[in-house]
Amino acid sequence: MKRSRRRRPAYFLATAAAALGVVALGRLQPPALDDLRNFVFDSYQRLAPRPYDPGLPVRVIAVDEDSLAAFGQWPWPRTRLAALLDKLVEAGAAAVAFDIVFAEADQTSLDHYARRLPEGPAKTQIAAIAAGAIPNDQIFAQSIAAAPTALGLTLSGAGPKRAPPQKAGVAMAGDDPSAFLAAFPAAIAPIAELAEAARGLGATNWAPDRDGVVRRIPLLALGPGGVTPSLALEALRVAQGASTIIIRSSNASGETAFGRQTGVNAVKVGAFEISAGAAADIRPRYGAAAPQRLVSAAALLEDRVPREEIDGRIVFIGTTAVGLGDIRATPLQPTIPGVEIHAQILESLLSGALLSRPDWANGLELVVAGAAFLLIAALLPLVAPLVSALAAAGLIGALFAASFLAFDRAGLLVDAAFPSLSAALAYGVGAVALWRQDQAARRHVHMAFGKFIAPAVVERLVEHPERLVLGGETRELTVLFSDLRDFSTISEGLSAQELTHFMNAYLTPMTDAILDREGTVDKYIGDAVMAFWNAPLDVADHPRKAVHAALDMRAALARFNGERAAEANREGRDYRKAAMGIGLNLGPCSVGNMGSARRFDYSILGDVVNLTSRLEGLCKWFRVDILASGDLRDAAADFAWLDLGAAQVVGRSTPTRIYALVGDESFAASAAFAAWRDEHVTMMRYHAEWDFARARVAAADLRASVEPHWGGCYMAMEQRFAAFEAAPPARTGGAPIWKMDSK
Incomplete structure (x- = not known):
């Protein structure tokens, strides 16, 4: 039914109230709206994940189940890690980043083992052996010093306040971004011997959202020693041999903020300048799981890895075995080892596959939401409900299509959920308001016609007056x-x-x-x-x-x-x-x-x-x-029918085939009806053959065998056949036709 074009005050009041709600929602930006956006953007990543490029110079040396089976439980002696690092250097690794925090001395070293023994001959003997051996941490430190290595540390809200050594210089252009960076008063860092030997120290911290999914990665944070780079950023710096990280903030040269402090705009390390959010965070476009990215630590230690898999690449070392607990969640995968996230971050940085949510996104979304609301609200009173519903659905589909194209082609995160919610709200509120008015009109028609016209007709009249x-x-x-x-x-x-x-x-x-x-x-x-x-x-x-x-x-x-x-x-x-x-x-x-x-x-x-x-x-x-x-x-x-032949009724020149209804579909499929129908068909065949005597006998037999309700039918048939037998009708080309003076 086409909507009336006349003004409807109740409709306009309802839509105006809903419009105010949309504006308030867009201005307040509640956490639930952010959760909805995350769901949409995560869905985009699942629809179009970043394709894995095996040519990117990033690999993960995985301490996986095979490695544990081959070399024993974790943690391994640091002499084995030193051997692992030496093999990577020998294979030409551009940089090696450990997603492991060596916060304590190696407990498997002989000197540590001797100190834990009770006083006695065994302790004296082992201490003497240990005195002539090089401690495991020292061996590991020597390997670290000889390699382009970055070690992991964890920034924390509690714990040691000792500042780890700063490996990279930090230069700032523009406003001081410290107020925008995540700050941590403490750090769990590698022991001094290893930290001093490493060329880089990077934070392994994540910044998961409320649902625990890692979407944003801080490239920089404030620790007890000042600005601390992430492990992925530090690995990139070490691989390039760069000494300084440059932070470009608001009001730097070329970064106009009209005097306002808006935080970080970009982070530069070596040849790479990375656009970042105000808190120096990035949103990588995650790729699907790729076995080519992972190299088993056991395979490397056993010399089963081709040199080209390592040569010139940035290598992350970490645990991937399920039982070791370093598991995170990303938009693509509910469980993924943390070391693989570091690798994917670096892959996104190197390939430029970063997602960004522009500063103007919130404003644009609010404008689009308002326009969508007004369009649907204006359309609803003018067209049929189905047309307006299709228009709302089409508009929502177009919004999501445009949003997905922006994501897929330009890496822009522009939300379609909020404008779509606005369009849906406009349709829902408007449709309910119009429905209430339509119901009032229906009641009026029912009162006027319901006593005289069938209910279905009344409904039709309501829809089409x-x-x-x-x-x-x-x-x-x-x-x-x-x-x-x-x-x-x-x-x-x-x-x-x-x-x-x-x-x-x-x-x-x-x-x-x-x-x-x-x-x-x-x-x-x-x-x-x-x-x-x-x-x-x-x-x-x-x-x-x-x-x-x-x-x-x-x-x-x-x-x-x-x-x-x-x-x-x-x-x-x-x-x-x-x-x-x-x-x-x-x-x-x-x-x-x-x-x-x-x-x-x-x-x-x-x-x-x-x-x-x-x-x-x-x-x-x-x-x-x-x-x-x-x-x-x-x-x-499929019902139970009995053919009674053709009858020519008063007022018609042509005969009509007629059937008696015996029962429903289940009775039609029964053996009892099949036997009855066969006898009836035989009777009607005699009739069609003009053999009225045999037809009469068959009718009499049926009258005696069927239930009394149908006895009258066969008595009538018997009488008709007897009449035909006594005075045969004029012969025609087919079966005899019943002719009667009946209304």
Whole structure:
């Protein structure tokens, strides 16, 4: 139904209140909105992860399950780590970064082992051996000093306040960014012997969001010794042999901030200048898991790794075995070793595959959200609900498509969720407001027409009030006529009140049977009922629904007779059983408002309607309760039908194939009906062969074998065959046609 163009104050008040809510949401930026954005951006990364490039100079030496199986439990003696480092140097590694914090001396070294022993000969002997051996940490420190190595440290809110040595100089251009960097008063750093030997020290800290997912990576943080680079940034610096990290902040040369301090803009190390957020953080575009990125530590120690896998590459060493606990979550993977995240950070830095959320993103999203809200709110009152829903869905789809393209092509994180939420809110609030007004209009139509027109018609009029004019349309309908048999005899002796009670008690279950099967009751004509299916609304499978309704009416009549018999028995009076006939037909009818301009009814006309009435009259002639045309039977062939041949009714020049309805689909599939139908088919074959004597005998046999309800039908058939036998009709080219003076 097309919306009215007139102003609707309630609608505009509701949408104005919702618009204020959208503005407040965009200005306040609650954490829940950030969570929604993260979900959207994570989905983008899952849809289009960064493809892995094996040519990037980054590898991970993984202490994996194979390594533990080959060389024993973790932690390993540092002599083994020294051997691992020596092999990397020998293979030409550009830099080696340990995602391991060596905060304590090697407990497996002989001197440490001797100190832990109780006093005695064993301690004296082992101490003497240890005195002549080089401690493990010293061996490891020598290997570190000979290699381009960066060691990991962890910045902490509590713990040692001792400042680790600064390995890189830090130069600042622009405002001091310290207020924007994450600050930590303590640091858990490698022991002094190892820290002094290393060329770089980098923080292994993450900055996970509220859900524990690592999306933003701080390149710099404030520790007890000042500005501390991340392990990935420090590995990049060591690999280039750079000595200084340059921080470009607001109001630096070329960085206009109009006097405001907005934090970090970029971080430069060697030949790489990296755009960063205000807190010197980046958002890497994660790649899918790639086995080529990982090299087993066992394979390296056993000389099974080709030199080209290491030569000229930046190598991270860390644990990947599940039981060692260094597991994090990224937008792509719920569990990933931390060392692999460091490697992916560096891959993103080297390939330029960084994601950024521009400063102008929030403002743009608020403007787009407002425009989307106004567009949907303005459209809703003007077009049909389906059109406005499709428009809202299309707009939301376009917003997400544009947002995804910005992500995929330019690495920009521009949120489509907030503008889409705004469009959805505009549609939801507006649709509810309009629905409430439509309901008020529906109530008005119901009050005006509900007492005179079928409920389905009322609903159609509510949706299409322009149809309250004369005329109609042609539709394929299933039509039903029913009528009580010998109603005059039944009504004899009944008072007006008793007759009214009888008719209400009879018509109520008949009507319910029709309405429960989605039919429309056209009219009551005394004790007769006329109904149809598939108008004014489309009804799927309407012929079968009409057949079910007829069977329901048969069952309802049996219950009605049972109740009347019980009542008559209690009152000690006579009781006459009620019987009815039902005609069913299928075909095109004219349906619409019929009558005059001052008074009209929603009804149907056409030859199909007339034939249905004739079929109902034939029920008395064949002594059955439900007859249907061949067209209706063909549309619901899975019911239990009996072919009664062709009949030519009054007013029609061509015969009509007629069928008696015996039962539903389950009875049609039964062995009992199959046997019955076979005997009936044999009888009708004799009829078609003009062998009326054998047909009469077959009818008599069937009358004796079927249940009493159908005995009358075969008695009538027996009488018809006997009449044909005595006075054969004029011979035609086919089976004899029943001709009767019936309505």
